[in-house]
Amino acid sequence: MSKRKKVDAFFKKKDVSNLEIKILVAVETNVDTSMSDEHPSKCSRIQSEEIDHNPGSRKQICEFPINKQDEIQRTYLKEGPYQPENIDYPYNNDTHRRRFQVSWFESHRGWLEYSPSVDAIYCLPCYLFGKKPIGHPGSDAFISTGFNNWKKVSERMNCPLICHVGKDPNSPHKIDVKCCEDLKNYSQHIVKLIEKQTSKELENNRVWLKTSIKCARWLAFQACAFRGHDESLDSKNRGNFIELIKFASTFNNKVASVVLEIAPRNAKYTSPTIQKEILHILASNVRNAIREEIGDAKFCILVNEARDESKRKQMAIILRFVEKNGFIKERFFHVVHVRDTTALTLKNEICVVLSRYNLHIENIRGQGYD
Template sequence: MNEKQHIENIFHKHSHESRIDYRIRSNAFVDCIRFLLRQGLVFRGHDESEDSSNQGNFLELLQFLDAPGNLKVTSPKIQKDIVNATAVETTDAIIRDMDDSFFYILIDESCDVSVKEHMVVMFRYIDNKGCVIERFIGIEYVTSTTTKSLKASIDTLFSRHKLSMCRLRGQGYDGASNMSREFNGLKTLIMRENESAYYVHCFAHQLQLAIVGLAKKSLIGAFFTLVSNVVNIVGASFKHRDILRDKQALKVVEELKH
């Protein structure tokens, strides 16, 4: 028997070549994923069939890069796993950059299209070069927006990243009662654990309230009310949209004649 043709050697050779090919393909789709994440672009397309003229950003980018082999990583589950791994590595890099320094937490609440409540979390800190850095940490799902639920989510977040509440030096929220209430608000619960975590009403929210109050007392308020009514009326019916387009087209034609 020719030793070079032994089944074990052949199997080992093919296994080694397969690992190299897999690494090449993996680098290709990881580069695609990094690009899409950096640009904030969606992965999936409406029609990813072979006959589709646009299979979505991920598949189209893979084809553009001419990724070799049949391994295209088209499974949504695999894509989500890689995206999740990227998010974990990015968050760990931010925590390492903080280097156990004092930091400030910024929180806002929002709900997605499925009407699930989420808590958006950001950290502000000073790096080793003395620069003020703000970093988005993540979106935490919360069962409710009560004070206790938000506090429990923050404790879970701190525990996950091995952060100490005693390093917290500030809190920034909007003026909602569950956030800024004097006796049972989120800021009060945190300050009971750390008196140095001073609360500051979010300046962006203060500016928004000031602009809204000013707009209500001027023609700007009437303008936005009119725009809102037009959007609601036109957006509620395809017929209304067609009528608006026809009227606008006639107006453009008349203006061009003059």
């Protein structure tokens, strides 16, 4: 099983312009849900001597190993009923000299088989999916023993061939025919249905995750608050992030069908944890873009200490450098929470940040502090 992708896998870098840093959040939306309706053939693993197309001499399905029966059944279905036509059908021994008629293949096409070795007819679906032969007279005529009482075959309703098919939609023969159709129709197999359902879930996950990412980008670009004082379902204002998702869903029916209350409770992608993770990835991509913009150029650092709303001490780091076209740039690079504002603490945190992004201290050509 492949390793599950993290949210970071949805982001890709884009070339940085001279005026601003743009982050491209690329979400994979093209899901390959096209699956072949043809079941992969397993017939090559079956020995050719195990398959006998003559219904009068072949083994019963129950005599094959249980782990091979499904492959055997599929092989017989692929070949179809055994219907030899260009042969001389023998007469029986009664006074009326009756014999098998090739026209019966046409009137009962799809299931009727003939065995030249025993001069008898069989039913392929009943052979494949019928109950295990029990040896009672007449009960296994079209499965194991064969039927060859030609004088009873006629076009009337009491014809043994018509009676074998049965009028009841749930007759044993029709049930076996339905089993053959289900075996051939691989697109309806439970495994295929699960694959389709899983692909649909992946597509929906990408839609509402992409919506959350775009909304988070817009709020971050506009420097707007994400959270609201009351984010419950009864609230008239659930905060900028959720309200922006609701606003986006009004213009896109596909988004409206998967986000917020319609999404699974364990995968809404609107929780504070998800918001912070998206912002963390955006910030990481911005810093990586700034690092690429600096390249091997010399740079200066500007450091300032302040406190946030929670009274936590934090250090802001700004990089000043000359980019490749000769223009001076100043980029807000990082905010680091520190336990105190002593020189040693600030020095250690600055070194950690610069080394994390492979910015060498020997390339510093200026320092500015408050």
